Amino acid sequence: MAQLFFGYFAGVIALTAVLVVALRNPVYSALALLVLFFHVAGLYVTLHAEFLAAVQLIVYAGAILVLYLFVVMLLNLKQDDRYHHQWRVAAFVCVPLLLEFLVLLAGNGVAPQPSPLTDEQTAAASDNTMAIGTTLFTTYLFPFEVASLILLVAMIGAIILAKRDIGEGGQP
Amino acid sequence: MTIPISYYLILSAIVFLTGVVGVLIRRNIIAILLSIELMLNATNINFVAFSEYLQDMGGQVFVFFALTVAAAEVAVGLAIIIALHRAKDSINIEEFNLLKW
Numbered sequence: 001m002a003q004l005f006f007g008y009f010a011g012v013i014a015l016t017a018v019l020v021v022a023l024r025n026p027v028y029s030a031l032a033l034l035v036l037f038f039h040v041a042g043l044y045v046t047l048h049a050e051f052l053a054a055v056q057l058i059v060y061a062g063a064i065l066v067l068y069l070f071v072v073m074l075l076n077l078k079q080d081d082r083y084h085h086q087w088r089v090a091a092f093v094c095v096p097l098l099l100e101f102l103v104l105l106a107g108n109g110v111a112p113q114p115s116p117l118t119d120e121q122t123a124a125a126s127d128n129t130m131a132i133g134t135t136l137f138t139t140y141l142f143p144f145e146v147a148s149l150i151l152l153v154a155m156i157g158a159i160i161l162a163k164r165d166i167g168e169g170g171q172p
Numbered sequence: 173m174t175i176p177i178s179y180y181l182i183l184s185a186i187v188f189l190t191g192v193v194g195v196l197i198r199r200n201i202i203a204i205l206l207s208i209e210l211m212l213n214a215t216n217i218n219f220v221a222f223s224e225y226l227q228d229m230g231g232q233v234f235v236f237f238a239l240t241v242a243a244a245e246v247a248v249g250l251a252i253i254i255a256l257h258r259a260k261d262s263i264n265i266e267e268f269n270l271l272k273w
Contacts, residue, residue, distance in 0.1 A: 002174060002175055010183045014183065020194065020207065020210060021193060021203070026200055026203055026206070030206060036213065037213070047220050047221060049224070049235075051232075052220060052232055055239060059239055060209075060239070060242075064246050067246055067250060068206065071254065075253075075254070087196070089196060090192075090193055093192065098189065101185050105182065128232075131229050132229060132233060132236070135230065136233050139233075140237075143237060147237055150241065151240060151243065151244055155247065157248050158250070159251075161251035
């Protein structure tokens with residue numbers, strides 16, 4: 001049963017990832033990415049990360065992708081997008097990576113199974129959100145504050161960059 | 173019956189390679205940013221799979237941070253695209269060679 005779910009999610013994720021790159025129209029690419037985000041969230045649920053699945057849907061599918069679609073609609077693009085002539089560089093970089101991947105895949109068997117959970121770990125795994133919150137606000141408290149600073153800087157930076165005629169506001 | 177971790181690594185590698193290819197061969201800047209999102213998602217799948225495998229919450233917390241950085245990256249990236257489109261009336265990557273020597 002778990003393998004059935006994994007097969008479905010992995011198949012759709014791989015297919016939509018290829019579609020994101022292959023489709024010409026950016027709107028269709030963004031919609032393929034939306035399907036990918038939903039299936040990644042499903043994969044997180046099978047991995048017992050329910051909180052992250054919810055955050056994935058809310059932040060990625062809800063906020064980031066809407067921002068993309070908004071900008072695509074705002075810019076009113078013409079259909080002149082073709083592939084880059086840089087595809088030789090792409091092949092040069094990616095074919096060795098692919099070969100390496102295949103070699104690793106052929107050489108290695110299956111990783112050993114994780115050891116069975118202790119009672120304490122089972123209790124921690126049963127409440128995913130609480131466990132994440134505890135870890136986030138004890139071990140990772142300082143990175144959490146830094147992340148909030150990053151968001152503030154990104155917000156100010158986006159406003160400054162997208163503002164019209166910055167620096168010539170004094171002129172009529 | 174659980175899924176071996178190597179399957180998750182294979183899936184993540186496939187998605188990451190697709191993202192690399194997308195960054196290198198597309199000419200539309202928005203498609204390039206979408207490919208970067210693909211790569212970020214591939215790393216997130218790895219983080220969550222290892223978090224489950226090693227029974228360590230740190231992996232899921234790092235996905236949280238990666239999500240924060242992705243949101244910041246998208247906001248700034250799209251603002252840059254809007255500024256570029258305003259300057260050149262195009263978002264084709266080959267039109268922009270301002271920083272090339």
